[in-house]
Amino acid sequence: MAKRVAIVGTGQTFHKSHRPDVNGQELINEAVLRALQDADLKMKDIDAIVIGNMDHFEGINYVDCWSVDGSGGTMKPIIKLTTGGTTGCTVAIGGYHLVGSGMFDRVLIIGWEKNSESDTTGAITTAFDPIWDRLVFAGAISGLAAEAQAYMARYGASDRDGARVSVRDRKHAMNNPHAQLRKEVSLEEVLASPMLADPIHLLDVCPRTDGACAVIMASEDVAEKICPKPDWIWGTAARHSYSYLGDADYGRLTSMREGSQELWKKAGIKEPRKELDVVEMYQPYSFGGLIWIEDMGLVGPGEAPQYIWDGNTDMSGELPINPSGGVISCNPIGATGLIRCAEAAMQVMGKAEGRQVPDVNFAFSSGFGGCWWTDMILHGKNKPK
């Protein structure tokens, strides 16, 4: 009884570094109300809810339980998914499974985080093996720095190449009123910002953010009645590649390579660089914008820096990446993957306003966890065959 699935509405908060004016469920409620309004639906129309965040960030467990006043989950089927950084993308994949199964027609998907409420690096470290990983690991930035270092050694890239990606994303954020950081920076400013972990400068990485996002998915039986031009889900993929951090192939994101190949195969995409129209990637630091697009197969190994320098991923380029300003401009972690999904959906639906890429047929969104695991979604204008 598998059904095709479409996104029919999205909503998100105006993300900020600190939202002391609302608690978790109130923050969630803002995003939910906007998604319902976008789809022109009422809470009574929603058949089930998928919600998630990284609960060790706030130190409050079971958001599926305590947020029901804000989420609309009172006396409805509600389930929590939490997978670290990928959470926002995983809740979307979970919603896709629920609707695709034919058991629910309209599912509300919620991702949220209040990163201001705890020490992010300390909390991330607790996600790693206490005996083998924690002695030297220093949160996501340390792992990302090791990846960038390996990539530079392997392909001869430089920190200027990374900085160019940060300049791009921060420029794109100027078009997105929901982004937390909206300030253009120059290449020189990125390179002159404090070195956090070689080769990563402060302006190469994401901030900490409070924010929520909600997405409504509907089955093919009702989707086009709710929304004449919905965003169809063409496929999803999730991959993990290691048990301990030292098992990974540093300089390559194996999970991205394997997952994206699954998506291209499902959709019959032969040249993703030419066939995709826009990418919203969970790219929490600049070098990921080089390495990971090679793993997606957009360009060959070591070719990303030149491709980026030539402007191909800027708003007017061959394949705009992160029109929203991406994760470098805004990172409410449990919401971040779902924001990518919502932004990709808005691009397909033609609702992306000042950051709209013209004539989007295929869009790609992803979630990134940890270090080194990846979830992803392929979105399309046309109903999948």
Next chain:
Amino acid sequence: MVEKEHIIIESGDAVQPFAYSVGMHGSRFFAEIRDNKRFLGVKCPRCGKVYIPPRGVCGDCFVEMKEWVEVGPKGVIGTFTILRYAFIDPETGAQKPVPYGYGFIRFDGADTLFQHYINIEDETKIRVGARVEPVFARERKGSIRDIEYFKVID
């Protein structure tokens, strides 16, 4: 402006202990370091990959591994970073002393990388591919801290 006061909730001197098992492979690994300053990995019977830390199953092949192989103690830097930003170490509750070298060491004979400190006295020597060797703690207790750090020997 009204001065804001936060309610602080803390555990004081109370401990909230976790008791993790390292498993039989990890136990043997640490006993070998403590007693003989030797590093042991395990080898997959199907793909031949040598794993550090040792473990019971090769995830790629999903088969049990039983063959122990000595690796190192010398190796190369597989990748690394130098941590320069201050953060609270959840292991200790105190600020981690920075800067420090975070190394992913590829022991001679191993396929995966072993994470530990790298001595960064001379930062110009720290590069991917540099040869390193471990410096052991004088008093070894069978833990990851039985190695103080790795140093570049090029």
